[in-house]
Amino acid sequence: MHLPRGYLWNMIMLVSFVVVAGKFVLVESAQLPNRTTASHWLPATATWYGSPEGDGSDGGACGYGSLVDVKPFKARVGAVSPILFKDGEGCGACYKVRCLDRAICARRAVTIIVTDECPGGYCSNGRTHFDLSGAAFGRMAVAGAGSRLRDRGELTVAYRRTPCRYRGKNIAFHVNEGSTDHWLSLLVEFEDGDGDIGSMQIRQANSKEWMEMAHVWGATWCINGGPLKGPFSVKLTTLSTAKTLSARDVIPRNWSPKATYTSRLNFS
Numbered sequence: 708m709h710l711p712r713g714y715l716w717n718m719i720m721l722v723s724f725v726v727v728a729g730k731f732v733l734v735e736s737a738q739l740p741n742r743t744t745a746s747h748w749l750p751a752t753a754t755w756y757g758s759p760e761g762d763g764s765d766g767g768a769c770g771y772g773s774l775v776d777v778k779p780f781k782a783r784v785g786a787v788s789p790i791l792f793k794d795g796e797g798c799g800a801c802y803k804v805r806c807l808d809r810a811i812c813a814r815r816a817v818t819i820i821v822t823d824e825c826p827g828g829y830c831s832n833g834r835t836h837f838d839l840s841g842a843a844f845g846r847m848a849v850a851g852a853g854s855r856l857r858d859r860g861e862l863t864v865a866y867r868r869t870p871c872r873y874r875g876k877n878i879a880f881h882v883n884e885g886s887t888d889h890w891l892s893l894l895v896e897f898e899d900g901d902g903d904i905g906s907m908q909i910r911q912a913n914s915k916e917w918m919e920m921a922h923v924w925g926a927t928w929c930i931n932g933g934p935l936k937g938p939f940s941v942k943l944t945t946l947s948t949a950k951t952l953s954a955r956d957v958i959p960r961n962w963s964p965k966a967t968y969t970s971r972l973n974f975s
């Protein structure tokens with residue numbers, strides 16, 4: 708999938724939903740900071756893809772691969788337009804999305820995790836758009852109406868950021884295929900809270916120096932140099948709220964490409 712180069716944003720002008728007398732109305736909002744928990748519902752559109760009851764894409768532009776097919780990702784995945792994808796730095800962020808037609812839409816919102824990008828069509832021209840799995844889209848409907856809701860195609864929806872919660876999971880680091888002691892590439896998994904990553908650093912064995920990793924694409928970061936010597940400690944800083952977490956010696960000395968190493972930490 709083509710990943711367009713765009714701009715990073717911390718503040719954007721948006722229009723938000725507020726509740727008045729039990730109904731949604733549009734009001735103009737001030738510039739909203741890039742926060743994980745938003746109090747206002749904001750306007751967007753949504754479509755669905757794949758099979759009607761399907762779990763969504765196999766893999767996706769964030770690089771999570773087969774993780775999207777199993778819990779906790781299963782049936783909660785979504786592709787988003789570039790304004791939310793943020794050149795891949797929006798990968799892993801969680802959103803609540805709900806449709807607005809009370810005749811067919813449930814009051815509850817569905818929680819989705821950003822795992823992919825939709826760069827064209829409904830997602831082009833600066834629109835805020837969610838392309839959801841068939842299962843996630845159908846869950847916005849009242850009981851028994853999922854099929855009828857999917858028949859509508861594109862919907863007007865309301866959305867807001869929400870903290871990610873991976874119960875029973877700690878942050879894990881997947882060493883990507885092709886990694887060597889001169890080029891190390893890591894994919895971050897199961898990040899609670901913000902879910903996104905603004906910067907990532909690595910520290911070699913017997914060193915006090917944190918070395919900056921470069922954002923490659925999706926949720927993947929890498930470092931060139933070497934030879935690099937493990938065990939490696941990894942420091943994450945979230946994009947949304949700049950929270951920091953350091954996992955000491957999380958990647959062992961005898962690490963292997965395609966292996967996943969789980970820390971003992973998470974943001975919540």
